[in-house]
Amino acid sequence: MRPRLALPLLLLLLALAFLASLAFGELRLSFSQVLNALGGGGDELARTVVRDFRLPRALIGLAAGAALGASGVVMQAFFRNPLASPGLLGVSSGGALGAVAVLALGPMAGFAAATLWALPVASILGAFAATGAVLMLAQRGAGTERLLLSGVALNALLGAGTSFLLTTTVGHFEVNAQILFWLMGGLESRAWEHVAMAVPGILVACLLLLPLGRAMNLLSLGEQSARSLGVDVRRLRRQLIVLSTLLTALATAVAGIIGFVGLVVPHVLRLAFGPDHRRLLPYSMLGGATFLLACDLVTRVFPLGLRLGVVTALIGGPFFLWLLRRPR
Amino acid sequence: MTAALHAAGLRVPGRLEPLDLDIGPGELVAVVGPNGAGKSTLLQALAGLLECEGAVAWEGRPLHRIPAIERGRLLAWVGQEAHFEFAFPVREVVAQGRYAWDDDPSGIAEALAELDLTHLADRPVTRLSGGERHRVGLARALATQAPIQLWDEPVAQLDVRHALEVLRLARQRVDAGGTLLVSLHDLRAAYRFDRVLVLDRGSLVGNGPPHDILTAPLIREVFRVEATFVQSLVPELPRD
Numbered sequence: 163m164r165p166r167l168a169l170p171l172l173l174l175l176l177a178l179a180f181l182a183s184l185a186f187g188e189l190r191l192s193f194s195q196v197l198n199a200l201g202g203g204g205d206e207l208a209r210t211v212v213r214d215f216r217l218p219r220a221l222i223g224l225a226a227g228a229a230l231g232a233s234g235v236v237m238q239a240f241f242r243n244p245l246a247s248p249g250l251l252g253v254s255s256g257g258a259l260g261a262v263a264v265l266a267l268g269p270m271a272g273f274a275a276a277t278l279w280a281l282p283v284a285s286i287l288g289a290f291a292a293t294g295a296v297l298m299l300a301q302r303g304a305g306t307e308r309l310l311l312s313g314v315a316l317n318a319l320l321g322a323g324t325s326f327l328l329t330t331t332v333g334h335f336e337v338n339a340q341i342l343f344w345l346m347g348g349l350e351s352r353a354w355e356h357v358a359m360a361v362p363g364i365l366v367a368c369l370l371l372l373p374l375g376r377a378m379n380l381l382s383l384g385e386q387s388a389r390s391l392g393v394d395v396r397r398l399r400r401q402l403i404v405l406s407t408l409l410t411a412l413a414t415a416v417a418g419i420i421g422f423v424g425l426v427v428p429h430v431l432r433l434a435f436g437p438d439h440r441r442l443l444p445y446s447m448l449g450g451a452t453f454l455l456a457c458d459l460v461t462r463v464f465p466l467g468l469r470l471g472v473v474t475a476l477i478g479g480p481f482f483l484w485l486l487r488r489p490r
Numbered sequence: 491m492t493a494a495l496h497a498a499g500l501r502v503p504g505r506l507e508p509l510d511l512d513i514g515p516g517e518l519v520a521v522v523g524p525n526g527a528g529k530s531t532l533l534q535a536l537a538g539l540l541e542c543e544g545a546v547a548w549e550g551r552p553l554h555r556i557p558a559i560e561r562g563r564l565l566a567w568v569g570q571e572a573h574f575e576f577a578f579p580v581r582e583v584v585a586q587g588r589y590a591w592d593d594d595p596s597g598i599a600e601a602l603a604e605l606d607l608t609h610l611a612d613r614p615v616t617r618l619s620g621g622e623r624h625r626v627g628l629a630r631a632l633a634t635q636a637p638i639q640l641w642d643e644p645v646a647q648l649d650v651r652h653a654l655e656v657l658r659l660a661r662q663r664v665d666a667g668g669t670l671l672v673s674l675h676d677l678r679a680a681y682r683f684d685r686v687l688v689l690d691r692g693s694l695v696g697n698g699p700p701h702d703i704l705t706a707p708l709i710r711e712v713f714r715v716e717a718t719f720v721q722s723l724v725p726e727l728p729r730d
Contacts, residue, residue: 242575242576243575244575244576376589376593377589379578379582379586380586380589382575382576383574383575383576383578383583383586384569384571384573384574386534386539386567386569387567387568387569387627387630389538389539389558389561390537390538390539390561390562390565390566390567391562391566391586391587391589391590391630391634392558392559392560392561392562392563392589392590393558393562393589394557394558394559395558397558432576432577436577436578436579437576437577437578438578438582
């Protein structure tokens with residue numbers, strides 16, 4: 163496909179997904195009602211639904227999707243492995259364990275009121291701990307097997323921690339339900355405070371990533387050759403790992419574990435528009451946002467009790483298997 | 491004259507014993523030695539790609555004082571492995587050689603032509619043969635127009651025509667004032683170089699003109715093969 167068409171196409175799809183997120187739901191609104199409500203007009207019910215409920219939800223879906231898409235591209239270039247992604251490597255699980263620890267232990271320690279802001283902090287700490295573990299387990303340029311197997315081990319370990327916290331809080335129904343939310347991922351009852359918690363950080367991290375695409379191209383074809391061609395590899399690697407972990411952590415803090423976005427989205431876009439990271443980074447941000455909003459729409463339009471993380475996994479799981487079977 | 495490449499007490503623990511070295515400018519130097527002798531380690535250490543002890547200087551400047559971007563302008567290194575994980579077109583991989591020059595495109599087309607890659611320029615690098623991928627790596631190094639070039643076994647996977655062409659390009663660069671250090675397995679090719687370094691189990695055991703260094707006793711000692719010197723048919727390396 164012609165790369166010139168990519169940006170307008172992706173922007174159009176994102177705009178459609180965003181508007182649809184504001185229009186669809188239990189109360190079906192027309193696009194003109196949505197636009198009226200956004201502008202402060204229309205009837206009060208539509209205004210409340212759009213501005214207090216759907217807008218923060220859609221903004222979080224957009225930001226989390228962009229964050230996960232970008233994070234996936236970065237990890238693939240960093241590990242020089244197209245199968246790397248925050249979910250498979252255990253970074254999402256690390257963020258989730260951090261968040262779940264706050265949810266489970268916060269009320270017991272008696273600082274429930276502080277948990278809202280403790281969440282992203284704990285999520286960031288958990289994600290960085292997981293990233294550190296991946297870096298130790300699988301050296302750069304590690305083969306697919308080693309990388310994915312360390313991801314399997316790490317995911318199991320972190321999942322065990324999360325399950326432990328889940329069983330210790332079995333008596334507290336509220337807490338238990340909240341933890342399940344993190345495990346399955348979702349955008350329900352996200353409010354403006356969640357937007358404030360994650361969106362600015364994600365925006366800044368994405369903007370900081372964009373100029374790194376040129377050097378990422380060199381890194382993705384070999385660390386030593388990149389260094390000999392003039393890339394400050396140590397600095398670049400530090401920037402990449404900090405920003406991508408931060409993006410995954412912030413997305414996880416407000417939306418829970420959502421797998422496969424960071425794997426599926428960059429892959430499809432790379433197949434369509436090529437591997438140049440100067441384009442692939444912004445495309446994956448837009449594509450990730452669109453994909454997540456579309457999956458969230460599925461959970462709302464088909465009232466089957468599907469969770470967002472379940473929908474992305476239903477699409478991403480088979481896609482991943484197809485990738486593994488595909489000759490490279 | 492200041493050496494293009496200078497090493498003093500250069501050591502990589504467990505892989506390379508301390509050695510002193512001065513090369514160039516304008517010298518074409520071969521590194522030979524059995525598998526595991528430390529040829530790649532020496533090249534990587536000189537290129538600043540390995541943690542090592544001792545001092546390395548390029549054109550008289552201590553390596554640790556040269557910023558990353560200037561390193562890309564002064565020296566190009568080509569690794570033994572030519573494995574590319576992502577499907578960049580050949581032309582874009584070669585263009586990466588211009589990173590340190592702000593992606594100024596001069597020299598890319600020439601580098602493609604010199605390595606006989608012009609007809610493959612739009613092909614994804616993942617869909618090339620092993621030898622073709624090595625030529626892409628060399629073209630990228632030539633595109634840097636760096637005066638110092640370190641090539642790790644550039645011809646081991648090439649057919650005879652392309653191998654001779656690469657050796658001719660090496661000579662051409664040196665004639666233009668460049669400095670080349672090339673590791674080789676083919677001892678016969680090493681006789682065409684200005685100087686030969688012989689590595690054996692991490693130590694530099696020979697350093698001088700090929701006809702003085704690559705003698706039957708040394709080849710027996712280092713490579714454990716008997717070598718006989720015969721007059722034979724050798725395709726002449728074109729010099730221009």
